Amino acid sequence: MLSVFMAVLRRDLLLAWRRRSDVLTALGFFLLVTSLFPLGVGPEPDQLAQIAGGVMWVAALLATLLSVSRLFESDEADGTLEQMLLSVEPLAVIVLAKVCAYWLLTGLPLVLIAPLIALQFSLTPDETLIVCASLLIGTPTLSLLGAIGASLTLGLRGGGALIALLVLPLYIPVLIFGAGAIDRWRAGLEVGSNLALLAACLLVALAVAPVASAAALRIAQD
Amino acid sequence: MSETQSSAARAPSSGFSLFYYASPQTFFPLAGKLLWPCWIAAALLTLAGLYIGFFVAPTDATQGDSYRIIFIHVPAAWMSMVVYLAMAFWCAVGLVFNTRLSFMMATALAPTGAIWAFVALWTGALWGKPTWGTYWVWDARLTSELILFFLYCGYMALQAAIDDPRRADRAGALIAIVGAVNVPIIYFSVKWWNTLHQGASVSLTAAPTMATTMLTGMLVMALAAWAYTIGAALVRVRAIMIERERSTDWVRKLVSNGDSKA
Amino acid sequence: MNWESASHFWAMGGYGFFVWTSYGVTAAVIAFELIALSRRMKRARAQVKRDVALDRIESEKRGRA
Structure with a gap:
């Protein structure tokens, strides 16, 4: 099982390396959206620091949504998906590996670039750390839940808008706990509970999402 | 395929069997029989509820007469949640037992549930203003209701986007169940978020101070909403049965015999 | 009895707008659903009748040929 996991993970990373522009799309989107906010709401540092957490979280959420719909697309196009469905290995493990690769390519870069954006929003180093920590724990959940939407809408017309409608309600708890972490910090409350709740969401998503996504893939390809 | 399923279901073995009604063919006439009792109950209960609500229940000491909105607001909010749970239940039954009828029931419930969610939001806003x-x-409840409305929309949009009814059923079922698992998490996260951002925490619970006639009116209206929901879902499920099984013999016979108007 | 006159009833103690818009929109939405349902039922039945008629024509043609 582990060998399948590693094989799929390596394959997806390799494929992405050969088509680097795809990876950069989500990152560029994230950067662009977060840079637009100061232009929209004004450059006052206090105000920016206040909205920074929410803006970065919503941007991360939209960036995930934008790219996750293509999670299974190329596999379906070249027939790999059919092979995966026929494989004796558990499909959920394959899906989990794909989501891991996806997160490494789109989620992790967001977390790594977040300090730079925090700087633009004039956050203090402590606040930056909290935003990054919440993104680090929260974005894998976004990827996992996004995989359910991606497999349900695979090959459907209007897939992009549909996946937003399906997945965004599921993202709400993550958004609340994630963006809430920095708010609590700024209000002088402890943030450990937020991060713990984010981690709990991640564990639930880890348990449910690969299985649900695998089931959805079987439904889609039935 | 439908032949083997229906013949298996057609044999009403000793006593009453729920599975006897698990095929569209046997359920269709039953749904037709249940329809009128539902409509009549809905109409009578609505009249009784409105009478109690407007003429028996006294004016509220603090809210004045604006509180009379709760006679639709609360039942609508309850129904929107009950219908979602019922929908998820039928989806789960469908996925486990692979019965067409369960999926049809879930599909039939969704629009009515969405309507209740919309009504709850609309009346909630109009009650909130005064x-x-x-x-x-x-507020945690309003926000959750809004998200519930989005969940209904997602379910219906997904089903509408898929042409193959079998895939539509199953894909819809999956997202309905995932949504049902998420609803409590969403509710508690929103509630928690709400306590952090103080200010909007206005208590909606008027229950302890409520006069019994107010409560009675609300419960009667809730029963009316139940009856209406069941009636609407039964009509819709009958329409879905005809649409989906329109090439089968039983539907053709039924329609050309002009049996049981709806 | 809560109301002294019909105009008192419609005024709803000054909250008439809120109360009647709530009830009105609810009634409208439910009426809309009922109309939509009956139309859908009619359409479904008509579709089946059309199918049956088309099949009959087909089989008659085949019988003649």
């Missing part, structure tokens, strides 16, 4: 001074607050 009570809180604003049409919308990011």
